[in-house]
Amino acid sequence: MATTKNILAFLFALIGWAATAQTYSVNGKVVDETGAPAFGVSVYLHETLQGVSTDTNGNFAIKNVKRGRYHLHVRLVGYKTIEEDIEVGDSLLPSYRFQLVPSSLEVNEVVVESNALKLSKKESSVDLITVDEGYLQKNMGTTLMNSLDNLPGINSINMGVGVAKPVIRGMAFNRVAVADNGVKQEGQQWGADHGLEIDQFSIDQIEILKGPASLIYGSDAIGGVIHLKHPVSPLEGKHSAGLLTNYKSVNQTYGISGYAQGNHKGLVYRARVTALGYGDYKVPADSFTYNRYRLPIYNNTLKNTAGTERHVAMMLGINRNWGYSHLTVSNYHQQIGVFSGALGIPRSYQLTSDGNSRNIALPNQQINHFKVISNSNIRLGRSWLEADLGYQYNQRDENSNPHNHGVGPAVKGSLAHRLKLQTYTANLRYHATTLKRFDGVYGINTSYQQNRFEGYEFLLPNFTNFSIGGFAIEKWRVNKALVLNGGLRFDYGRVDIKRHLQPVWQNADTIIGYAQRTPNVNRNFYSWSGSVGAAYNPNKHWSFKFNFGKSFRMPTPQELSVNGVHHGSFRHEMGDSSLMPEAGYQTDLGISVEKEKFLISVTPFFNYFSNYIYLRPTAEFSTLPEGGQVYRFTQTEAIYTGGEVTIEFHPVKTLHLSVTADMVYTYNVKEELPLPFTPPPSIKPEIEWEFDNVLKRFENVFVRVGYNYTFAQNRTDRNELNTPSYSLVNMGAGFDVVYKKKKRLSVSALVQNLGDARYLNHLSRWRYLNLPEPGRNFVITVTVPVLDK
Incomplete structure (x- = not known):
């Protein structure tokens, strides 16, 4: 207790010292591509979230700024985000001048602030992709992860329409x-039929790091990171509210999401409520x-x-010149039916329509995810301390018709599995900016x-899992052309798994023994x-x-310990308590050239893993009721290699042509076979037209057509099915209506699988039932501002 009091006293002393330090003003002007003053541009400091909007003359002044090094952001919809490293100190600050550049190219436009070193895409040594709210609305999928499927190197594992990872x-997975x-x-992400408990309408920006990110995020990020960002808190004195409605024809989805946010003298708030419902979905x-x-x-x-x-979230916080501190509380709830053909023995009445396509019967899943997250950034002299603290409670219920086998007592109720996972997380990062050309980040997770x-069924035993890691990363700007970075990390973890014994019944009242399903496991x-x-x-080009x-x-x-029927993914999964840690050696390369009208990017990669852990399909079938095929966790030497290619061309300002292609090649060194569940190669060309001055109040009018050719996947593991190639055509259109002092009503429409093609997704958990993916799907999204002042 005394230690805690001393730490709190120290922090309050730091904040008090910062509050009395000398302050400065950051001034400047923003102009558009023609040199005319740009009105309403957001200009803010990333570290403290202090900011203003430019006035009618394009001028801005951020006052009450402490001395130190900052990342200054200049943002306006339709233009590339400008990021500038600035130094605030005793010397006379310059008056900054920024010229906006239209965002004609879709790639390489945003600084990735979730990266520990705050690197731009060009400064990063690994491949980064950033998509904003506009991209997500144009590519609105049945889930948030489906909305990213058009990005090179990104896929999703699906179970029907409402579940994707x-x-x-x-x-994937861990x-x-x-x-x-x-x-x-943290929400049972190991399961193929376990979706992501995130409200897709609450996300403002997604940053994707392709390749190893374990230095920052720990051992679960050797494949990459998807960082979900919510809107930046409003500038001081700004308040807004809005509604979003969404419709999807393939399963008659009706969704609505509303938000309100504001900033009163540095006291910030944001609230969002989302509700959506959908019926049984159609397949060709x-x-x-x-x-x-x-x-x-x-x-x-x-x-x-x-x-x-259903989703509800509330954020409250404070923005000051010493930094900021925000607290977010949210709760996500999903209930979704599971097609009876995916588990158990399909009964005729379970396949025949009951006249109510929105009824959720057995079997089904109910998931509730509750989160409390604290985000703080505190200035310490010229450096910064970031702290992200979190508590998560995930409860997953899988309900099914009870089965009675043998001579045991009758099963009561329909609860097959309930998994209750509590997670406490702390991430601390110290950003040292004391040297001009060097930036260091030192942290603990x-x-x-x-x-x-x-x-009444067993899948996963009770366990506790503890991990801690420390890291140090340095960035050296050798000169304007060359940036070097390097880092080290050490991790320690302990897993304690409790043995589970299954009773053996002589009759409905007498237990004659126990069968061990999972042993005690205590590993460091x-x-x-x-x-x-x-x-x-x-x-500036290469x-x-x-x-x-x-x-x-x-x-x-x-x-290490799973041993049971995983109904949603149609298999019996078995762990191995003797598994050893994975070690990988990963190489990433990137070459890109960007001119005024075109961009070409090539990003190959090569990964070698010793003791690679994977879930392998076997030739065994489960002896458990309705168990299906047995899949075992095993280890091998493995190679992952491949790459992505992106080409964009803009012959005129309003015409955008693009092609993306990706390929992943896997190889099991010991078995001389591919690894299972490898996504097939794909190529995705797209054309988009933008129209200026169509009607007086219409802006950002566009029409686009995309084509997706996915090659056959014939490189499969033993006991894994091949998947044929397929072609899809998608179309989209949208516009903004400007009214009442620059308020924007946004409308976007998307037609997915325009030709209603019948195709199989190699990564779908239902591919083994030869269940095709959803048919033609019309998606309409309307965003309406209610308040903006």
């Missing part, structure tokens, strides 16, 4: 970290295969795939997890990881990147 360069408000999302097929039997799909509709989602289970893991990288930009790193990943409790 991200894949980066063929890696190899890809999803960070929300700076804290890694009239049958599916179950255990070699061909069964009907009535009215091209998968019965019991309806669902609902720690987490503690506790999992408990209930239900530790190792180091590191990386070195370089970004060389000899001029960019070269190189990054080499050693990564490390601890086996997860699920990989």
Whole structure:
């Protein structure tokens, strides 16, 4: 207790000292591409979120700024974000002048602030992608992760329409970290049928780091990071509110989301409420295969795939010249039916329509995810201390018709599985900016997890999981063209898994013994990881990147101990308590050239892993009721290699042509076979027209057509099915209506799978039932501002 009081006293003393220090004003002017003053441009400091909007003459003045080094941001919709490193101190500050450049090219426009070193895309030694709210609205998928499928190197693992999880360069689950408000999302992400508990309408920007990110985020990020960013808190004196409505035809989705946010003298708030419901979804097929039997799909509709989602979030905080501190509380709830053909023995009444396409019957899933996250950034002299603290409680219920086998007592209720996971997280990062050409980040990550289970079936035992890691990263700006970076990290983890004994019944009242499903497991893991990288930009057109790193990943409790029927993914999964940690050596390269009207980017990668852990399909079938095929966690030497190509061309200002292509090649060195669940190569050309001055109040009018050709995946593991190639055509259009002092009503429409093609997704959990992906889908999204002052 005394130590805690001393720490609090020290922090308050720091804040009090900062409050009395001398302050300065950051002044300047922003003009558009013609040199005319730009009105309403947001200009703010990343570290403190202090900022203003430019006046009618394009001028801005951010007052009451402490001395130190800052990242200054200049943002306006439709233009590239400008980022400038500035020094505030005793010397006379210059009057800054910024000229906006229209965002004609979609790539390489935003500084990635979630990166620990605050690097721009050109300065980063690994491949970074940033997409904003406009991109997400244009590419609105059935889930947030489906909205990213058009990006090179990005895929999603799907189970129907309402469940999807991200894949980066063929890696998923506990190899890809999803960070929300700076804290890694923890919600049973190991499961193929476990979606991401995130409100897709609450996200303002997504930053994707392709390649190893374990130095910052720990061992679960050796495949990459998806950082979800919510809107920056409003500038001082600004208040706004709005509504978003969304409709999807493939499953009759109706969704609405409303928000309100503001800033009163540095006291900031944001609230959002979202609700959506959807019915059974349609597929371009009239049958599916179950255990070699061909069964009907009535009215091209998968019965019991309806669902609902509810989300509420509230953020309160304070922005001052010493930094900021925000507290966010949120709760996400989803209930979704599971197509009966995916588990158990399909019964005729479960396949025939009951007349209510929005009814959620058994089997189904109910997920609730509660989060409390604190984000703070405190100035310490010329340096900064970032602290992200989080508590998460994830409860997952899988409900199914109870089965009675053997002589045991009758099962009561329909709760098959209940997994209750609590996670405590703390991330501390100290940003040292004392030397002009050097920036250092030194940090600690720690987490503690506790999992408990209930239900009449067994899948995953009770466990606790503790991890802690420390890292140091340095960036050296050698000159204007060359940036070098390097870092080291050490991790320690401990897993304690409780043995689970299954009773053996003589009759309904007498237990004669116990069968062990999972042994006691007490394991300690530790190792180091590191990386070195370089970004060389000899001029404003060319960019070269190189990054080499050693990564490390601890086996997860699920990989060590799972042993049960995983109904949603149609299989019996078995862990191995003797698994060893993974070690990987990962190389990333990048070459790009950007001119006024075109951009070409090539990003190859090569990864070698010893003791690579993966879930392998076997030739065994489960002896458990309705168990299906057995999948075992095992280890091997493995190679992941491949790359992405992006080409963009703008022959005229209003015409955008682009082509992206990606490929992942995997190889099991010991078995001389591919690894399972490898995404097939794809190529995606797109054309987009923008129209200026169509009507007086209409702006940002566009029409686009995209084509997706995905190659056949014939490089499969033993006991894994091949998947044929397919082609899809997508179309979209949208516009903004400007009214009442620059308020914007935004409308976007999207048609996915325009030709209603029947195709199989190699990464879909339902591919083994020969269930095709959703058919033609019309998506309409309308955003209406209610208040903007």
